Amino acid sequence: MRKTWVIAGVIGVALAAGSAWWTTQAPARAAAAGKDGGKKSEKAAPPLVFRASEVVRPQHQAMPEEVVFSGALAAPRTALVRAKASGTLLSLTVAEGSRVQAGQALGAIDVSDLNHRLAERHAGVEAAQARVAEAERVHRSNEDLARQQFISPNALESSRAALESARAQLKSTRAQLDTAAVGLREARLLAPIAGIVGKRSVLPGEKVSAEQELLTLVDLRELELAGVVGTHQVSKLQAGQPVTVRIEGVDAPVTGRIDRIAPQAVAGTRGIPIVVLLANPQERYRAGQYASASVTLADPVQRLTVPLSAVSQASGQDYVWTVEKGVLVRRIVITGRRQVAQGRVEVTQGLPADVDVLAARFDNLKEGAAARIAPPSGQPVSAASPLADAQGPSAGADGRPATRAR
Structure with missing residues (x-):
């Protein structure tokens, strides 16, 4: 009987020691299991898929320079x-x-x-x-x-x-x-x-003195727009050049011409006054209306351009995202002329002409991440939203789905 109790006690001590060891090793096993699972998940992450409409190729095109200045219309007469x-x-x-x-x-x-x-x-x-x-x-x-x-x-x-x-x-x-x-x-x-009659300064019955102002008369058949252009642009302008003038409150732009350019810059500035003459035979426009004038200068050079939305900036540097050999590449670029109306910007350095550029801005992109472009004829899932549940979400730099920047 005593022998039986001794054997039972030894078995109990062994079971207790084994249970304690298993408990102490559980966190290490869990961490190892998580690490292995993360590696498997990272290896299994699907590539980012971009629509064909979200990717463009750089284009060579002329970018006419536009000289813009503004001011209030005035009646010279x-x-x-x-x-x-x-x-x-x-x-x-x-x-x-x-x-x-x-x-x-x-x-x-x-x-x-x-x-x-x-x-x-x-x-x-x-x-x-x-x-x-x-x-x-x-x-x-x-x-x-x-x-x-x-x-x-x-x-x-x-x-x-x-x-x-x-x-x-x-x-x-x-x-x-x-x-x-x-x-x-x-x-x-x-x-x-x-x-x-633009202004009447006195009323009948008042006593007036010599040289006192009584009335102001305005001839609206010709108006002038006086503005200031930079010294780096004035050499490209000359009297007689056509000017497109946009007047506040008027939907359609009108055409004027440069009448005269000042011979020197305003003291303390790098601006040179310029005057545009605007015909107004129907007297539709009034002195004092605010107007903006633009002179378009032809560009004889074909420049490498991308959409403005493709260029982002960080730490004072412009960059674009490209898809090259199945991966995302972040390229630092130097930009030149911009055409806001057409939504284009010139790239002078840092971008080849034969790469695919993301035309839209996305968040959570990671350089080196796998990426591909969906064929135009299919129904691809956009990189701006998670992929189908069967494939899992498109991962960004921090593991979150890549989304379009707002």
Whole structure:
């Protein structure tokens, strides 16, 4: 009986020791099993599959350069109507927005003072004419007396000097009369140009002074767009070049031409003023509207280009993703000209012309990952979404599915 109990105790101790060893080795077995499973999973990861529409080949094409500048439209033929005499503004026959013709009367100023001054100058001329007539009579009489030697030569010279002085005085008074007449004539409020009243600064009944601004007239048949271009671009422009102008509030662009280019840059900048002339015979556009002008310069060179969406940037470097020999390759590139409207960018270095480039941006891509391009005629699964359950998801750099960048 005692022997039986001893044998049972030995068996129990052995079982307990075996159970403890198995328990202590379980984490190591689990880690090893996980490592082996990860290797098998990594080896079994399917390649990324891209649609044919998501992959492009670089193209050689011309990229015309576009010089763009902007500013507000201005009317070069703008006239300020100013008062040429002080007085009370009796009337203004036009209002803002009224159309006027050159020489049209715009109103009237009380010019009573000018009328009185003009009458005074007329009287001065008449008095000067009388003095001249009297001096001529005296001088003729002195000439007769001098021939008879009744007066001395000095007396004759004195009368001649008096006559010349009277004639000079007559010229002076006539000049004063002409000045008064001109002042009265200019005091009339007449339109200097044909156009539209843009601003009225005074109202009838106000007291105005000489040179005070009364009205602003604007001729809209021709407008100007003044902008600034860089010194590196101005040599490519010249007067007479056609310009495409886009005006705010106007759907269709209009055509203008470069009228003049400043001879030097603005102080403290690298910009040179340039003026574009825009015909506006129908007066559809108004001074002050904001506009953008662009000049297209032909490009004689065929450049290697890719879509703008294919180029990404990291750490100040541009790069593209390519599919080469069944794997993803991240290529650092140097870009040149850009055409935002056409969505193209020039690649000057770093990209061969015969590689497949991802035209869209994707997240979680890993260089060296297996990749392939689905045939256009099939129904491939996009790399932007997980593959079918039978194949498993397309893995990115961190094991997550590759998705299109937003």
